[in-house]
Amino acid sequence: MDVLVCVKRVPAVGAEILLTADATAVDTRHLGFTIGPHEECAVEEAVRIAGRTGGSAGVLTVGPAETEEQLRYALSMGADHAVRVDAPVADPQPEVSAAAIASALRDLPPYDLVLFGEASADAGHAQVAFRVACALRRPVVGGVKGIEPGSDTVAVRREVGDGVEVHDAPLPAVVAVLEGLNLPRYPTIKGRLRARKARVRVLDAPSATGGLRTLRLRHRPDARAQTVELGRGAAAAPAVVDVLADLGVVR
Amino acid sequence: MVLAVIERETDGTPSAASAEVLAAARDLAHRLDLPVAAVAVGEAGDLPEDLVKQGVSHLHLLRHELLADGGPACTGEALAQLVAARRPAAVLAASTTESTEAMAWAAAALGVPLATACTEIRPRPEGCDELWEVTRERSGGILLEDAALDAPVRLCTLSAGGRPTGETAAAAEVTVDVFVPELDAAVPRARRVERAPRAAGMTLATAPVVVSGGRGVGSAEGYAVLEELAGLVGGAVGCSRVATNNGWRPHADQVGLTGTRVHPDLYIACGISGATQHWVGCMGARSILAVNTDPEAPMMRRATWSVVGDVHEVLPAVIAEIRRRSGR
Ligand SMILES: Cc1cc2nc3c(=O)[nH]c(=O)nc-3n(C[C@H](O)[C@H](O)[C@H](O)COP(=O)(O)OP(=O)(O)OC[C@H]3O[C@@H](n4cnc5c(N)ncnc54)[C@H](O)[C@@H]3O)c2cc1C
Ligand SMILES: Nc1ncnc2c1ncn2[C@@H]1O[C@H](COP(=O)(O)O)[C@@H](O)[C@H]1O
Numbered sequence: 001m002d003v004l005v006c007v008k009r010v011p012a013v014g015a016e017i018l019l020t021a022d023a024t025a026v027d028t029r030h031l032g033f034t035i036g037p038h039e040e041c042a043v044e045e046a047v048r049i050a051g052r053t054g055g056s057a058g059v060l061t062v063g064p065a066e067t068e069e070q071l072r073y074a075l076s077m078g079a080d081h082a083v084r085v086d087a088p089v090a091d092p093q094p095e096v097s098a099a100a101i102a103s104a105l106r107d108l109p110p111y112d113l114v115l116f117g118e119a120s121a122d123a124g125h126a127q128v129a130f131r132v133a134c135a136l137r138r139p140v141v142g143g144v145k146g147i148e149p150g151s152d153t154v155a156v157r158r159e160v161g162d163g164v165e166v167h168d169a170p171l172p173a174v175v176a177v178l179e180g181l182n183l184p185r186y187p188t189i190k191g192r193l194r195a196r197k198a199r200v201r202v203l204d205a206p207s208a209t210g211g212l213r214t215l216r217l218r219h220r221p222d223a224r225a226q227t228v229e230l231g232r233g234a235a236a237a238p239a240v241v242d243v244l245a246d247l248g249v250v251r
Numbered sequence: 252m253v254l255a256v257i258e259r260e261t262d263g264t265p266s267a268a269s270a271e272v273l274a275a276a277r278d279l280a281h282r283l284d285l286p287v288a289a290v291a292v293g294e295a296g297d298l299p300e301d302l303v304k305q306g307v308s309h310l311h312l313l314r315h316e317l318l319a320d321g322g323p324a325c326t327g328e329a330l331a332q333l334v335a336a337r338r339p340a341a342v343l344a345a346s347t348t349e350s351t352e353a354m355a356w357a358a359a360a361l362g363v364p365l366a367t368a369c370t371e372i373r374p375r376p377e378g379c380d381e382l383w384e385v386t387r388e389r390s391g392g393i394l395l396e397d398a399a400l401d402a403p404v405r406l407c408t409l410s411a412g413g414r415p416t417g418e419t420a421a422a423a424e425v426t427v428d429v430f431v432p433e434l435d436a437a438v439p440r441a442r443r444v445e446r447a448p449r450a451a452g453m454t455l456a457t458a459p460v461v462v463s464g465g466r467g468v469g470s471a472e473g474y475a476v477l478e479e480l481a482g483l484v485g486g487a488v489g490c491s492r493v494a495t496n497n498g499w500r501p502h503a504d505q506v507g508l509t510g511t512r513v514h515p516d517l518y519i520a521c522g523i524s525g526a527t528q529h530w531v532g533c534m535g536a537r538s539i540l541a542v543n544t545d546p547e548a549p550m551m552r553r554a555t556w557s558v559v560g561d562v563h564e565v566l567p568a569v570i571a572e573i574r575r576r577s578g579r
Binding site for chain 1: 364400440495
């Protein structure tokens with residue numbers, strides 16, 4: 001089975017997020033970059049399915065040259081080929097990303113399964129997978145935490161509301177996954193060396209525009225009061241239990 | 252009109268999330284001086300009586316045998332056709348998996364943008380007619396994004412929480428329309444083949460107290476003391492992504508951006524530094540107690556109460572003190 005995973009380069013923010021002077025983006029001058037956990041699980045799943053079925057596991061991103069760092073990370077996890085659809089920014093509008101991915105899928109050899117993260121880790125539009133599926137008129141299921149590929153269909157499991165559902169989709173299909181689907185591996189040294197030398201195929205993006213334009217980013221107002229230090233080490237126990245008693249969780 | 256997408260429970264009543272969507276739709280419709288309409292899948296049931304009390308004057312019922320499969324494509328396609336036919340000013344839906352999927356498909360089919368996880372919708376800022384502004388949550392809500400939404404019909408999903416859903420002026424009457432979309436059975440689609448109720452019991456999302464552990468807990472075995480404390484305070488055990496990545500805890504326990512958002516009265520963060528991706532999962536707690544060897548850890552500075560110390564010294568002492576006081 002041939003599987004393709006769409007991954008997005010996102011800043012690996014720490015405990016504080018700095019914004020650029022014009023507040024339209026996260027200030028990434030002192031940050032590293034990564035892919036989101038949902039997508040990491042998607043890559044892991046693709047590598048496992050390819051291994052099990054004797055197929056291939058590809059990765060694709062839409063963005064400028066530096067996003068190849070994330071493609072190489074996926075290659076070091078065991079993906080066997082990588083595609084970058086050239087775009088001027090790493091955080092395109094969702095309509096633009098979807099148009100680029102759909103166009104690439106029309107150009108590339110066919111895949112049986114195209115995996116997405118449920119939502120990108122930075123913008124979190126939660127829609128690119130569905131737009132791609134709609135453009136290609138392919139079946140799609142999101143919120144997925146279990147994938148069972150068959151010969152011409154795929155069964156997927158997800159939790160929605162108070163229920164657990166199984167959906168069956170004819171192949172080729174689009175699936176958006178959630179972290180928890182599996183436990184992603186850490187890249188091996190060998191994998192890293194192989195990834196460093198791998199060739200990334202670069203495709204052109206179609207011209208597309210979107211209707212949702214970022215004006216500014218803001219920090220959420222933090223209403224929390226001044227922290228009260230209850231003490232140090234085991235000696236703090238009585239003060240802690242006083243708090244628990246005040247809250248009514250212990251007698 | 253402003254169109255609210257109603258999700259229904261298995262008994263046909265609107266979900267709690269739908270009540271919030273209706274409240275937001277009413278508010279928006281009021282500002283635009285437009286009527287409120289609602290759309291739902293299936294039979295009317297008690298919905299018209301329910302919705303007229305909520306100020307809804309039009310109910311559109313989507314009906315087609317393919318809609319029973321519960322796939323997002325069919326609902327999305329049906330929604331897109333309704334929107335194309337009725338041309339509402341805006342369509343609002345909940346941020347649940349199902350509604351988001353349907354809205355994403357509908358937006359794609361209509362060729363319009365979709366603003367997800369919105370906390371606020373501002374029509375026509377500064378007298379500009381077409382351009383609306385929204386505020387949406389990014390990175391799970393740690394950042395807010397003000398965005399221009401430029402579309403003939405504005406599709407928005409609303410982030411959960413915070414909207415009052417109480418009494419409102421009822422509409423004079425509600426007109427019920429059945430809308431049968433054109434869905435081609437030959438188009439390849441996903442079909443729901445099984446649905447089972449999820450195991451009941453206290454979940455992380457509903458627990459009144461969450462005792463959560465991160466890297467500082469040190470090992471899978473290290474969680475025994477958190478389990479014991481959770482048992483004493485009637486809470487559930489949570490964890491950080493480091494714990495799940497190390498295989499110490501199942502992912503179902505993970506709190507944060509890609510885990511569960513928790514809203515307990517008390518969140519006890521043990522050996523958790525407080526990275527933004529973890530913080531968005533616990534910032535909804537009424538109060539936070541942080542236990543950490545590092546007094547400068549971000550979680551220690553954001554918590555309501557802090558204890559500087561080793562998890563494995565502090566928690567056993569707390570447990571002993573609880574047992575001493577209660578004589579257990
Ligand atoms: C896109 C993305 C999404 C993410 N989603 C999530 C998510 O959903 N949930 C999540 O949790 N993380 C998430 N993360 C990871 C997040 O960035 C942090 O890496 C993670 O939360 C850190 O976990 P931690 O606090 O346990 O570990 P650390 O950051 O290593 O902190 C450990 C803390 O324990 C303290 N400590 C050490 N020993 C002891 C001891 N004996 N007693 C007491 N304290 C001690 C240390 O002082 C330190 O403060 C995500 C990251 C990315 C990039
Ligand atoms: N620029 C991009 N390049 C490749 N894949 C992307 C891009 N943006 C989004 N995706 C994929 O679409 C998913 C959902 O993204 P979003 O709709 O932004 O939440 C992500 O988890 C990725 O799998």
